[in-house]
Amino acid sequence: MTEESTKSTQPSKxxxxxxxxxxxxxxxxxxxxxxxxxxxxxxxxxxxxEASVVQVGVFFTLSRIFPLVLQILGGWVSDSLGxxxxxxxxxxxxxxxxxxxxxxxxxQWVLLSEGLGAVTRSLIGPSFSAFIAEQSSADTRARVFAxxxxxxxxxxxxxxxxxxxxxxxYGFKVMILCAGAIYTAxxxxxxxxxxxxxxxxxxxxxxxxxxxxxxxxxxIAGMIVSGGxxxxxxxxxxxxxxxxxxxxxxxxxxxxxIGGLNAQQIGWLFSTFGVCNMAANIPAxxxxxxxxxxxxxALGQALNFGALIIFLRARVYPGYMLAWALxxxxxxxxxxxxxxxxxxxxPERLRGIAFGLLHSSLGIFxxxxxxxxxxxWQRFSPRLPFQLTAGAVLFSIVPIWLKFKTxxxxxxxxxxxxx
Numbered sequence: 001m002t003e004e005s006t007k008s009t010q011p012s013k014x015x016x017x018x019x020x021x022x023x024x025x026x027x028x029x030x031x032x033x034x035x036x037x038x039x040x041x042x043x044x045x046x047x048x049x050e051a052s053v054v055q056v057g058v059f060f061t062l063s064r065i066f067p068l069v070l071q072i073l074g075g076w077v078s079d080s081l082g083x084x085x086x087x088x089x090x091x092x093x094x095x096x097x098x099x100x101x102x103x104x105x106x107x108q109w110v111l112l113s114e115g116l117g118a119v120t121r122s123l124i125g126p127s128f129s130a131f132i133a134e135q136s137s138a139d140t141r142a143r144v145f146a147x148x149x150x151x152x153x154x155x156x157x158x159x160x161x162x163x164x165x166x167x168x169x170y171g172f173k174v175m176i177l178c179a180g181a182i183y184t185a186x187x188x189x190x191x192x193x194x195x196x197x198x199x200x201x202x203x204x205x206x207x208x209x210x211x212x213x214x215x216x217x218x219x220i221a222g223m224i225v226s227g228g229x230x231x232x233x234x235x236x237x238x239x240x241x242x243x244x245x246x247x248x249x250x251x252x253x254x255x256x257x258i259g260g261l262n263a264q265q266i267g268w269l270f271s272t273f274g275v276c277n278m279a280a281n282i283p284a285x286x287x288x289x290x291x292x293x294x295x296x297x298a299l300g301q302a303l304n305f306g307a308l309i310i311f312l313r314a315r316v317y318p319g320y321m322l323a324w325a326l327x328x329x330x331x332x333x334x335x336x337x338x339x340x341x342x343x344x345x346x347p348e349r350l351r352g353i354a355f356g357l358l359h360s361s362l363g364i365f366x367x368x369x370x371x372x373x374x375x376x377w378q379r380f381s382p383r384l385p386f387q388l389t390a391g392a393v394l395f396s397i398v399p400i401w402l403k404f405k406t407x408x409x410x411x412x413x414x415x416x417x418x419x
């Protein structure tokens with residue numbers, strides 16, 4: 001047998017991303033470029049609409065109410081109707097959220113837009129991770145998540161500086177109008193994918209009923225209180241969410257008032273975050289697939305802690321750039337591993353609800369955190385919320401290292417009950 005014929009009999013190596021996943025990511029990138037154009041500057045937009053620092057904290061606390069139930073419902077819709085249908089429905093709500101954001105006369109009216117935005121994120125967020133998991137095999141899953149997160153990282157590179165430039169040059173309204181136009185293009189792609197899926201992979205959706213919702217939520221609740229790996233994922237995610245909520249929404253205000261930065265400079269910091277996030281994703285996926293997810297997650301948290309320390313000590317712009325670079329590396333290192341580990345722990349039929357819980361970003365206990373962070377800023381020191389976040393991030397490394405061990409599959413391909 002010749003060398004050529006030997007090669008022809010060997011199966012060709014499949015690419016990590018198939019064509020459907022590539023088109024899916026194009027839509028996600030366009031949609032989130034628009035979101036990142038205004039998202040990084042939203043606290044500044046609120047202050048332009050005459051909101052104080054305390055009112056900004058109240059705004060973000062109130063805006064957290066919407067996702068509490070919607071994220072779980074969005075995951076259930078995704079599990080029942082299909083990932084692409086759920087994303088298409090969320091995209092329609094997303095287009096209306098830009099209209100509300102553009103027309104808001106006061107900062108209180110922006111809450112209406114945030115409500116529609118919560119519907120969008122609740123339907124799309126859980127479906128995003130679940131769809132990627134279903135387009136990959138277990139042995140390459142972390143790398144697939146890493147590649148998609150690398151592609152997705154483009155939004156953090158393009159969106160914030162573009163939004164900052166448009167805001168400085170033409171004002172917030174023009175920037176929001178441009179962001180909405182980009183989002184509409186993404187929604188068109190998503191609607192087309194949903195129509196195609198309705199004739200093939202999502203041709204037989206499960207019926208939406210209260211009984212199926214109760215059953216699915218009951219299984220997930222049992223996993224949360226079982227004391228297994230999913231329990232510890234929820235605990236560490238909760239610690240990180242609560243601590244981050246104390247300070248994250250105040251970052252642009254801190255950099256403007258304490259650091260003396262303008263909107264464009266803040267946009268470039270978020271872009272630096274995006275570049276470093278992308279740079280870390282591929283090594284993170286390789287590390288998670290080879291050495292286990294906990295190594296990548298623990299390293300990511302260590303980098304985030306270092307970034308917070310540098311951020312608090314920074315006095316000049318390069319110092320802030322270094323802090324945001326480390327933030328990007330930290331999030332890029334832990335993100336794909338978190339998604340991969342969660343998809344292995346949860347049965348496929350429940351991934352939407354599971355990712356909905358993790359993507360809810362803020363739960364019952366973290367709900368008042370933005371308002372508390374604003375009060376800590378006002379009453380004690382602008383640095384205190386960030387110091388508390390740094391301590392919580394450092395503490396989270398301990399349970400991550402001790403408890404985040406990759407589960408072994410049982411005969412049905414599901415994680416063992418004692419993991």
